[in-house]
Amino acid sequence: MATIDLTFEEFDLPNGLHVILHRDGSIPLVAVNLWYHVGSKNEHEGESGFAHLFEHMMFQGSENVPANMHFQHVQSAGGTLNASTSFDRTNYYETLPAHQLELGLWLEADRMRALAVTEENLENQRDVVIEERRSRYDNQPYGTMLMELFARAYKLQPYKHPTIGSIADIRAATLEHVQAFHRMYYQPRNATLCLAGDFDSNEAFRLVKKYFGDIVGDDVELYRPFVHEPPQTTQIRDYVYDSIPLPALMLGMHIPDLNHRDFLPLDVLSQILTSGESSRLHRSFVYEARVAQSIVSYAFDLEMPGLFLFRLIAQQGKSPDMLETMLWRELDDVRRNGVTERELEKAKNRMESSFVHSITSLQSRADMLNTFRVLSRDASLINRQLDHIRAVTLEDVQRVASTYLTENNTTCLYYVPYPKQQSREGV
Amino acid sequence: MSMHNGNDPKLPPTPGIPKDVTFPDYHELVLGNGLRVLVHAQRTLPLVNMNLVLRGGSSHDSALAGLASMTGEMLIKGTPGRSAQDIVEAIEGRGGSIGSGAGWDSISIGITHLSRHTAHAMDVLADVARQPAFQEEELQRMREQRLADILQEKSSPGVLAWQRFCAALYGAHPYGLPQDGDEHSVEHMTVSDLRRVHAERFHPGNAFLLVVGDADPDEVLRLAEQQFGDWPIRDAAMDGETIPAAAEERVVQIVDRPNAVQTSVVVGHGGISRTSEDYIAVSVMNTLFGGYFGSRLNLNLREDKGYTYGAHSRFDARRHAGPFAAGAEVRSEITDLAIEEMLREMHRLREEPVSPEELEHVQRYVTGSFPLQIETPTQVAQRIIAIELYGLGKTWYNRFNSSVMALTPERIQETAQRYLHPDTAAIVVSGRGQQLRNTLERFGAVQVYDTDGAIIPDVSPLAQDL
Numbered sequence: 001m002a003t004i005d006l007t008f009e010e011f012d013l014p015n016g017l018h019v020i021l022h023r024d025g026s027i028p029l030v031a032v033n034l035w036y037h038v039g040s041k042n043e044h045e046g047e048s049g050f051a052h053l054f055e056h057m058m059f060q061g062s063e064n065v066p067a068n069m070h071f072q073h074v075q076s077a078g079g080t081l082n083a084s085t086s087f088d089r090t091n092y093y094e095t096l097p098a099h100q101l102e103l104g105l106w107l108e109a110d111r112m113r114a115l116a117v118t119e120e121n122l123e124n125q126r127d128v129v130i131e132e133r134r135s136r137y138d139n140q141p142y143g144t145m146l147m148e149l150f151a152r153a154y155k156l157q158p159y160k161h162p163t164i165g166s167i168a169d170i171r172a173a174t175l176e177h178v179q180a181f182h183r184m185y186y187q188p189r190n191a192t193l194c195l196a197g198d199f200d201s202n203e204a205f206r207l208v209k210k211y212f213g214d215i216v217g218d219d220v221e222l223y224r225p226f227v228h229e230p231p232q233t234t235q236i237r238d239y240v241y242d243s244i245p246l247p248a249l250m251l252g253m254h255i256p257d258l259n260h261r262d263f264l265p266l267d268v269l270s271q272i273l274t275s276g277e278s279s280r281l282h283r284s285f286v287y288e289a290r291v292a293q294s295i296v297s298y299a300f301d302l303e304m305p306g307l308f309l310f311r312l313i314a315q316q317g318k319s320p321d322m323l324e325t326m327l328w329r330e331l332d333d334v335r336r337n338g339v340t341e342r343e344l345e346k347a348k349n350r351m352e353s354s355f356v357h358s359i360t361s362l363q364s365r366a367d368m369l370n371t372f373r374v375l376s377r378d379a380s381l382i383n384r385q386l387d388h389i390r391a392v393t394l395e396d397v398q399r400v401a402s403t404y405l406t407e408n409n410t411t412c413l414y415y416v417p418y419p420k421q422q423s424r425e426g427v
Numbered sequence: 428m429s430m431h432n433g434n435d436p437k438l439p440p441t442p443g444i445p446k447d448v449t450f451p452d453y454h455e456l457v458l459g460n461g462l463r464v465l466v467h468a469q470r471t472l473p474l475v476n477m478n479l480v481l482r483g484g485s486s487h488d489s490a491l492a493g494l495a496s497m498t499g500e501m502l503i504k505g506t507p508g509r510s511a512q513d514i515v516e517a518i519e520g521r522g523g524s525i526g527s528g529a530g531w532d533s534i535s536i537g538i539t540h541l542s543r544h545t546a547h548a549m550d551v552l553a554d555v556a557r558q559p560a561f562q563e564e565e566l567q568r569m570r571e572q573r574l575a576d577i578l579q580e581k582s583s584p585g586v587l588a589w590q591r592f593c594a595a596l597y598g599a600h601p602y603g604l605p606q607d608g609d610e611h612s613v614e615h616m617t618v619s620d621l622r623r624v625h626a627e628r629f630h631p632g633n634a635f636l637l638v639v640g641d642a643d644p645d646e647v648l649r650l651a652e653q654q655f656g657d658w659p660i661r662d663a664a665m666d667g668e669t670i671p672a673a674a675e676e677r678v679v680q681i682v683d684r685p686n687a688v689q690t691s692v693v694v695g696h697g698g699i700s701r702t703s704e705d706y707i708a709v710s711v712m713n714t715l716f717g718g719y720f721g722s723r724l725n726l727n728l729r730e731d732k733g734y735t736y737g738a739h740s741r742f743d744a745r746r747h748a749g750p751f752a753a754g755a756e757v758r759s760e761i762t763d764l765a766i767e768e769m770l771r772e773m774h775r776l777r778e779e780p781v782s783p784e785e786l787e788h789v790q791r792y793v794t795g796s797f798p799l800q801i802e803t804p805t806q807v808a809q810r811i812i813a814i815e816l817y818g819l820g821k822t823w824y825n826r827f828n829s830s831v832m833a834l835t836p837e838r839i840q841e842t843a844q845r846y847l848h849p850d851t852a853a854i855v856v857s858g859r860g861q862q863l864r865n866t867l868e869r870f871g872a873v874q875v876y877d878t879d880g881a882i883i884p885d886v887s888p889l890a891q892d893l
Contacts, residue, residue, distance in 0.1 A: 002473045002541065026471055027798055027801075027802055028445075028448060028798060029802060064437045064438070067730075068730055071720050071721055072788065073439055075721050075788070075791075075796075076787075076791045076792055077442065077795055078791055078793075078794060078796045078797070078798075080799060081720075097446075097795055099442050099443035099444055099445050101443075102441075102443070103440055106440050123733070124730065124733045125733070126733075127733030128733050130758075131734070131735050131736045131756065134688050134689040134756070135689060135735075135737075135756040138688045138689075139687060139688050140584075141579065141582035198446075243582050243686040243687075244579075244582050245579055245581055246575060246579060276524065277519070278512060278515040278516040278519045278520065279519075293572065293575040293576070313579070315575055316575055316578065342520070346519060346520045346521075349520065349522030349541075352522050353522040353523060353524075353539070353540070356472050359472070360472055360803045360804075361802055362802070418686065
């Protein structure tokens, strides 16, 4: 078995910024990866999409970096950059030639210290984000399945609204709100900076202090929702029309948060069921019965209780209800009889290589360190993750299948093509 | 704020001293039967990626669209000793993954696995490459999968616009056909078609084996000898490949998606061959035009106008000149304005020399991000494959940076004049046909297609009134 033994140092600046330094000199690059512990779950009702829209605003100018200059600086230094927003966190990252580390720190510190955006920038990015929503969700076949499922599965939790937000809420965002959001969440004590790559640790430590040390955060209480979703007791069912040629089935079951002891067994279960062509359900649905064109499952790794989901796209002539019947039969088998030793071993092997794969590049390694630090409070879990996967037993897998993959704990969604004449006329 | 460097905190810090980066060297070995074995050892993580690459890909598919890719995919669907399920199980069971398929210029099989399983992976690789069973039952399974995929693609706005664009440029040449085939070709593909492709292309003289990652070259050579040493030499001729000729006149085509909430736009024409001497000049020009976040297209359409989430362009350089395409998914109501901006940017690059500052910015981006292009074993593998496939020579990537830095504003302008043709560019979109028909008329005569490729006549009475 592969062992992961990454070395890194951690420290906190007096202002609360947490810093992780991971040195690897094999290629002269450095990854700057900055996490803010805020995502769409911090949004209130009517504010959906705000955390993500705000992420766009972080490229629209800060005290010493005019709008659009952030990426110009990075790119003309030979670097690449991006940012992303999820339910639980927002990350910003640059990968730079090693001798440009200081530039990355200067840029991130400047926009942490003082955002300087205008009404005009906000208007522009509002349009961009609305087009982003259309490109990635509304105008994509099956693109809205996940948001439609989450919207029905949760009653109270903020995960019920999508990170991209609703168009109405995106339109309603104001500049004052942008500034207030920055004051509350974009301060050192809500941020974790991970540097990975070719640098001298003492020098990196000095530079981090130089650029981030004097940033003073507001002394406000961070809004951290912790909503107890009442346990689901009866199945939720619905259907949605979409511009799709083949119907689809999506199921979501409530599961615990990613730090719960049942989470890894659920992740292993998902691997056993659908990861790879030799997986149990790929084999039965796609290869043998040929009733589905594809099947995927996923245990959502979230800070608050997430969902275990299945998505199946039907083969031509097959219906979502026959897929559903067959799926429940398969799940019932897992609940009653568990899985085999061989299946468990294979899933662990696959998870081992995909974990190793996921830390191949400096940037993904830095992001992984931040993931463990921010969402599980301990960066060193990166070195123990494989042991934890290895420790999952056959009993664990059967237990979590029986506990969570039950009919009453399920939200079930059928996606069906528009009736013919309706699709011709448009809506 | 401390001022160790004496920097003005308002200005970006002075960079340190760049380190030299060279394209990693790799071992080139040859078996007795002529099979080339290339090994790049990068032993930081316990992973190995191996690829067997055969020359000749989808660009040979003149008779039957999708044949190369079907042959590629079917390789791993059974051998005399292993069923399709045995093959995936053999690799996935040990934590690896296996895939096979075709590009425009090659068919390949790739396996990624943990390094302790290299011998086993090589055994599977040789088995599927040398004696695929091509059983009718497995082919029928693949046909059904493909037909469902093809059906699905008809609801994907980007794919619809792209396929129509390729058809508009290249007609019946394979460059104009879907790489995975269409309903007709998929239905009609037979086991003997696949066997013919296999017989033509799968022999040591037409192949190379590339192994990257946590591998020892001597050990790789030993295993390759064991698995491929007795692979018979064959003197097989490949099906002829015709040279593609892209159309050189303006067409305006719409694929109608009545429920679309956005328009997918593709504007472009014929491009450049990967082996062309102008390749580097063209790729730097394209980077500046639409090849990165700070490009003219993206700054104009996204950051200035807010028409789109992203606008980009690309020269698809294959053995022969593949398409140049600028694209974006834009708000339906401003589709015509977005197209106008794309054409305007093409004209501007032809007519005005770029400023030395803008060029330098792009040069620094392209050369500076070079180490990022060769960070992981897989990235290195892709580049070694390009060197081999297109005969670029082992030093190509090491000359890359100096060639980029040698470009001048004049050279970029000449390159734009030679390789960008706004007046004859094809304009293809997918979106709401009835609305778009009228607004796009000013670019030329408009043809509207349904998602099955049939022409929809202009019957709307409104069309005449407006």
